[in-house]
Amino acid sequence: MVAALRHAGAIIFGKTNMPEYAADVQTGGALFGLARNPWHPDYTTGGSSGGSAGAVAAGFTPVELGSDVAGSIRIPAANCGVLGHKPSFGIVSMHGHVPPFPHKHATPDMSVVGPIARTARDVEIVLDVVAGPHPFDRPAWHLTLPKSRPLRRVAAWFDAPYCPVDAEVRNALATAAAALVADGISVDVGSAAELGLDIDLARNDEVFRRLLTAVASGGYSDALIEDIAVGRRPVSAELGAEYVAQRHRHWLVANEQRAQFRLRWQEFFAKYDAILLPVTPNPVSEHDSRPFEDRTIVVNGVPRPYWDQIVWSGLASVSYLPSTAVPVGLDTRGLPLGIAVVGPYLADRTTLALAGRLADLLPPLTA
Structure with a gap:
């Protein structure tokens, strides 16, 4: 990706911070400390591409690259009030990306590289350069x-009992939906079943974590895998650790379920252009x-498991769909709120167009 950008005339002048092994939804580590959110230093940029999103939000650079398997572009972009695009799987080469470690050349499942920027147009310019x-x-x-x-008809899925969504995030989704309606786009709001999407969030999350385990555990030591498998360490101890003891047959079953999910999304997007x-x-x-x-997050004042942060992002990851995070507004603390625009496989220009439309319709974020 860096070679493609240089070939197009970009000036590469630095690298940004990330968590160890790109395996966290916040950014910090022993080498370079915390990546602090430009909107408030006590808060995280998100991860794993937290340094990237923070640098763009702070104005250090107009564009950045990030990588994403479980939300690592989208979460930092949303946290920092910028746009981040997770491309359709396979349209941007992962060649040269670390992790996996140097001299390993297999492309990890679901893993993508994509741009982070302050405008949808800048995101699209970078995507055009690196895609291929x-x-x-x-x-x-x-x-x-x-x-x-x-962009005539859009769906919006705000919440689900399996992974409850905070009222402030739901309000951001409602704000985006209302802005599109006011601009002449039809928006249908409802649950997956009400929208005609035959995908259960809990089942998707199980499939996602089975597939994610196969990606993340490649860097685990044998001792760590054994400790988790026999219960000496909790499954929440590492990203993607839930199914380290699964057999290859279990992965094959999950992969077939993924194929069925992709067909259901294809049917869904015959009716809708995108979903919020x-x-x-x-x-x-x-x-x-x-x-x-030991970590938790807070949703509507109630503690929830830390890894709930990847559940909703997993919908696009599992099925290889493009997803663009776009800022919508500020929460009651004055911190950015972002939402995801997800579209059909290979319809990256559609999610970017809708994200750009939202950015034009909504007032810019100001501290």
Whole structure:
């Protein structure tokens, strides 16, 4: 990606902070400390691309790259009040990305690289530069993303009992939906079932975590895997640790379920051009340096599991869908609130167009 940007004339002048192994939804570590949110230093930028989003929000740079398997572009963008795009899986080569460690060349499942910027146009410019086939495929393949859909009908799914969404996040989704309606776009609000989407959030999350375990556990030591598998460490101790003891057959079953989800999304997007979703169920959190298994988030004043922060983002990750995080407003503490615009597979220009439309319709964030 860096080579593609340089070839297009971009000036690369630095790297930004990230959590160890890109395996957290906040950003900090022993090497470079905390990445502090430019809106308030006591709060996290999110992770894992927290340094990237924080740098863009603070005006250090107009654009950044991030990577995302469980929300690592979208969560920091939402937390910092900027736009972040998780591309459709496979349209941007992961060649050279770390993790996995150098000299490992397999592309991790669900993992993508994408741009973070302050405007949708800047995001699209960077995506146009970096999108294209893996070096292995370049002799025969090329990529031409379809133009944006006309944006006539949009769905909005605000909440679900399996992973409750904070009222402030729901208000941000309602604000975005109302802005689109006022601009002449039809918006249907409801549960997945009410919208005609045959995907259960709990089932999607199980499939997501089974697939995520196969991605994340590649960097685990044998001792750590054994400790989690036999119960000496809780499954919440690491990102993607829930199913470290699963057999390959279990992964194959989850992969088949993913294929069925993709077909259901395809049917859904025959009716809707895009869907508005939470990025996370909670507003921006304060820094939390405790072990993963001791951390929580707060939703509507009630503690919830720390890894609930990846549940809603997992809807797009599992099914390889493009998802653009766009800022909507500020919460009651004066911190940014963002939502996700998710579209059909390979309809990246559609989610970017809708995100740009929202950015134009809503007032800019001001401290």
